[in-house]
Amino acid sequence: MTRFVALLFMLFVSNFADEKGVGILSTPEILARGHKYAAWFYSDGLDSLLQCVVDKKQGIQNVRESRRRVESQFGRETEVLNELTGKSILNSHRYYYVRHSRFSKAKQPVKMESSFDSADNIFQFSVEMLPGEAPTRFLNYRTKTELRLPFNGQWYVAAGGLNIYANHHAVSTDQRFAYDFLIKKDGFTFQIVIDHGNGEFSILAHLKRGSIAVKAGDTVEIGQFLGLCGNSGHAAQAHLHYHLQNSPVIFAGEGLPIQFQSYVADGREIEKGAPLWSQCVMNY
Numbered sequence: 637m638t639r640f641v642a643l644l645f646m647l648f649v650s651n652f653a654d655e656k657g658v659g660i661l662s663t664p665e666i667l668a669r670g671h672k673y674a675a676w677f678y679s680d681g682l683d684s685l686l687q688c689v690v691d692k693k694q695g696i697q698n699v700r701e702s703r704r705r706v707e708s709q710f711g712r713e714t715e716v717l718n719e720l721t722g723k724s725i726l727n728s729h730r731y732y733y734v735r736h737s738r739f740s741k742a743k744q745p746v747k748m749e750s751s752f753d754s755a756d757n758i759f760q761f762s763v764e765m766l767p768g769e770a771p772t773r774f775l776n777y778r779t780k781t782e783l784r785l786p787f788n789g790q791w792y793v794a795a796g797g798l799n800i801y802a803n804h805h806a807v808s809t810d811q812r813f814a815y816d817f818l819i820k821k822d823g824f825t826f827q828i829v830i831d832h833g834n835g836e837f838s839i840l841a842h843l844k845r846g847s848i849a850v851k852a853g854d855t856v857e858i859g860q861f862l863g864l865c866g867n868s869g870h871a872a873q874a875h876l877h878y879h880l881q882n883s884p885v886i887f888a889g890e891g892l893p894i895q896f897q898s899y900v901a902d903g904r905e906i907e908k909g910a911p912l913w914s915q916c917v918m919n920y
């Protein structure tokens with residue numbers, strides 16, 4: 637009996653230590669927090685915001701710099717274009733709020749991004765103007781190759797889509813429609829180029845050093861193992877970069893929109909379509 641009680645107590649303690657007193661927020665609550673921080677930032681609540689910023693040096697400096705940028709370059713917020721909320725996939729107690737807006741003096745949309753927990757600890761807060769999208773003549777292009785998602789299991793779409801809001805790659809001509817896929821698992825540049833034989837070339841990057849199972853000139857089939865995901869090259873964390881372009885030369889050519897066949901996005905079966913930023917996707 638004593639042992640039973642002790643065990644329960646330990647479980648309780650370890651759970652409690654895990655949670656660090658941080659609770660769960662619902663989607664409307666995440667949105668409300670995002671709005672509260674935005675209101676503090678734009679009105680005279682900057683001190684309240686700074687008090688919640690966890691990183692008292694760099695974090696506070698970033699908020700102050702954002703505020704200076706807004707005052708000196710962007711003017712006032714005239715229209716909210718879209719808002720996105722969610723739970724961090726790397727830390728289940730953290731949430732994010734992203735908002736794109738038009739400003740009176742800014743040429744491009746402005747992105748506000750914050751990351752926080754239920755106890756009003758703010759881990760990140762920034763406001764910056766988005767770069768312009770690379771011009772493309774392929775916006776309505778339909779992929780010729782029958783593409784499957786280039787991985788096994790369920791992955792998170794960390795970046796992907798037609799516009800700069802959802803896809804940071806949209807600034808560059810060759811990676812205009814590229815995807816970054818992230819897996820909830822810990823994992824230098826390893827690239828492989830696949831020629832589909834119809835003017836379409838697949839580029840996969842950040843594969844794990846030494847894991848590439850094919851060599852130049854090999855013919856590959858749908859579903860064939862190519863290599864393991866890693867963080868080779870220009871990547872802060874393990875993820876898979878994938879894009880389609882009209883040239884076999886890396887960093888050259890023009891990016892093409894990508895539709896994949898037969899996949900599941902957030903639990904819904906898609907016969908042919910383009911995964912969207914923040915979805916969880918897998919082949920079926």
Ligand SMILES: [Zn+2]
Binds near residue numbers: 815816877
């Ligand atoms: Zn990428």
